[in-house]
Amino acid sequence: MFLFRKQTQNQGENDPSHKDAKVAELRDALGPLSGRSEKYCTDACLRRYLVARDWSIDKAKKMLEETLKWRSTYKPEEIRWRQVAHEGETGKVWRANFHDRSGRTVLIMKPALQNTSCPEDNIKHLVYLMENAILNLPEGQQQMSWLIDFTGFSLNVSISVKTARDIINILQNHYPDRLGVAFLYNPPRIFQAFWKAVRYFLDPVTFQKVKFVYPKDKESEELMKSLFDEENLPTEFGGKATLKYDHEEFSRMMIEDDAKTAKFWGVDDKLLPT
Known part of the structure; x- marks a missing residue:
């Protein structure tokens, strides 16, 4: 077990300001967060999910929401x-x-x-x-x-x-x-x-x-x-x-x-x- 990524990053997405804007867009798409979900969703975290979904806001949002759901039930931070x-x-x-x-x-x-x-x-x-x-x-x-x-x-x-x-x-x-x-x-x-x-x-x-x-x-x-x-x-x-x-x-x-x-x-x- 040694993986942790799903798709290839689009090589055309190289502008740092563009990527920062994508992170902000993903955060807006997620809407208000609270508690541990808010703690989990740092800018660095959102960036990783965007990278994993080739900088697609919709796909990264879906992936991240599934993770937040998994974390709310599996509670890895409580192990x-x-x-x-x-x-x-x-x-x-x-x-x-x-x-x-x-x-x-x-x-x-x-x-x-x-x-x-x-x-x-x-x-x-x-x-x-x-x-x-x-x-x-x-x-x-x-x-x-x-x-x-x-x-x-x-x-x-x-x-x-x-x-x-x-x-x-x-x-x-x-x-x-x-x-x-x-x-x-x-x-x-x-x-x-x-x-x-x-x-x-x-x-x-x-x-x-x-x-x-x-x-x-x-x-x-x-x-x-x-x-x-x-x-x-x-x-x-x-x-x-x-x-x-x-x-x-x-x-x-x-x-x-x-x-x-x-x-x-x-x-x-x-x-x-x-």
């Missing part, structure tokens, strides 16, 4: 670590403690460490981490990077194609243009069957952001070095850093971030289900 911590025990997906050279938040995924069989909990865990990654984006940065390590990958322990499709639908429809780049590191041949099934759910622009990289491959090494500092990049991705997932330490960090999330969205955690 707390205590609800999904069991999904993260093996470190199958987690937020790294470093950024790439563009300042993007980095999410690390290790499909072979899949540890549960509940699709709903898998999706909730990933949505939680997406929201957390967004919370930790530097000012002015809208995208994130993915590092996906396929060591030990097996179709028997990984998520199903259906669950992958459901995740893709959520990320493409409700987190448009959030992906900067996704590196699929050393995928085995067995992954090809899974990839062939999943790739058709990706739009062409997202597909171009997915990079296959391999160890001891000069082109792959140069690509990784161009986007990551070797001193930060874990050895399993060709870097020099020793990075081991510590569930207790990560949990402490997530609990601290939960307090930031509650403050940002104005949520009283005492009123949330335990």
